[in-house]
Amino acid sequence: MILGDLDERDMLKGLRALLAEQGIANAAEIAERIAATDAAxxxxxxxxxxxxxxxxxxxxxxxxxxxxxxxxxxxxxxxxxxxxxxxxxxxxxxxxxxxxxxxxxxxxxxxxxxxxxxxxxxxxxxxxxxxxxxxxxxxxxxxxxxxxxxxxxxxxxxxxxxxxxxxxxxxxxxxxxxxxxxxxxxxxxxxx
Amino acid sequence: MSNDVAADLADRVPRAMHDLGGVPRFLCEAVDTAPHALDDFDREVDAIRQILGAKGVMSVDELRRGIEALPEDVYRRLSYYRRWVRSIASILIEKGVISEAALRAHAISGAGR
The missing domain is CATH 3.90.330.10 (Nitrile hydratase alpha /Thiocyanate hydrolase gamma)
Incomplete structure (x- = not known):
């Protein structure tokens, strides 16, 4: 298993930074999606x-x-x-x-x-x-x-x-x- | 084939860890019917998966493949959304969307909550 030594919370931190850097998902988009999902x-x-x-x-x-x-x-x-x-x-x-x-x-x-x-x-x-x-x-x-x-x-x-x-x-x-x-x-x- | 015969057969065939329908070891375990609220980690992982799906970066089937590829002890130990994070990271690395080295670097030093 890759990155087996990393805690999943740190992995999320890394993913969040990389996805923003690459223009795939920024903090505002994530917040918007969370709000929409919470609304269902x-x-x-x-x-x-x-x-x-x-x-x-x-x-x-x-x-x-x-x-x-x-x-x-x-x-x-x-x-x-x-x-x-x-x-x-x-x-x-x-x-x-x-x-x-x-x-x-x-x-x-x-x-x-x-x-x-x-x-x-x-x-x-x-x-x-x-x-x-x-x-x-x-x-x-x-x-x-x-x-x-x-x-x-x-x-x-x-x-x-x-x-x-x-x-x-x-x-x-x-x-x-x-x-x-x-x-x-x-x-x-x-x-x- | 009667249901009992089918059930007997199902118990003898090797099963993948996620294929839980009728698995005997869980039949005696009580279902925890109490509500469990999601936390911020859970919600963010869920939202990221949805965005990756909507943008065609990663499908829900890929998410499942990544979860099902986890070592069984890890699958059993991790919470629902911790499995998702591991799957998302593996699939994005496999597809070349991100690199393992960059993820490690950002995980250790990135600005987080």
Whole structure:
């Protein structure tokens, strides 16, 4: 391994200086990119879910083409991998994982959470998904099938959860407030 | 092939360190579901990778190749974004974008935080 004696923080310092020197990335560009990345958050995905629950046409668009649906919500998707949307229905639950690394629908949910990147999550999702969900406090009925979907660098997935009972008449903003990050990966389900 | 048979086979085939789906040694490990905030180092590395991608200097597939080429003990020991820094440095050196000597010099003496 090259530069094995260097600490990664020093390597970053060196990279930062060299990339600026070569006109590839300067401090202002890096700061701008950090701000843009920090701005992406699960609230964006939650707004999509809430709209899908209240707007039949949008729901159809979202299931057919997640990228177009995100763009319709003003979320920038240009240059990013396509977004697929997995619809939870009675009797079928979806769970998203990236067994090889950490591919995540970042455009609509923000940075992947720590657990999503962990070895235990990646190992268990495809072998013992029902037990894995229990670690997140999610107990699915025995007759609900779990379909596990492995993300790749070239295709990202999010889950469209089922709208919980007891939310009749709620508007999209109120619905969006009950949708959490984990609901859109499938480790939890929204409830009221 | 039944799922059990497939799982047995998967456990017998040699696996790359990053190929974690179903790997037995992690099946008994609890998932740490607590939130972990990113720090400034993490955010900056992430941003640099995005800029390198957007400018066509280095792709996300190259990032992964660099991570997967790390020695296994290093891969297991390093945090997520420390792996990324090592990968980015290796790939940029391999492609001739920067030199190892220049990176070493700037890492040791460059103005940093």
């Amino acid at each position: 958050n699960p609230g964006q995905g939650a707004a999509m879910v809430a709209r899908a629950w209240t707007d039949r046409e949008f729901r159809a668009l979202m299931l057919a083409d997640g990228t177009k649906a995100a763009e319709a919500m003003g979320i920038p998707m240009r240059g990013l991998p396509p977004l697929g949307v997995l619809e939870n229905v009675p009797g079928l639950h979806h769970l998203v994982v990236c067994t090889l690394c950490s591919c995540y629908p970042r455009a609509v949910l923000g940075y992947p959470p720590f657990w999503y990147k962990s070895a235990a999550y990646r190992a268990k999702a495809v072998r013992t998904p029902r037990a894995l969900l229990r670690e997140f406090g999610t107990e699915l009925a025995r007759d609900v099938a779990i379909r596990v979907v492995d993300s790749t660098a070239d295709y990202r997935w999010m889950v469209l959860p089922e709208r919980p009972a007891g939310t009749d008449g709620w508007d999209a903003a109120r619905l969006a407030a009950i949708v959490r990050e984990g609901d859109m990966i499938g480790v939890t389900v929204p409830s009221v």
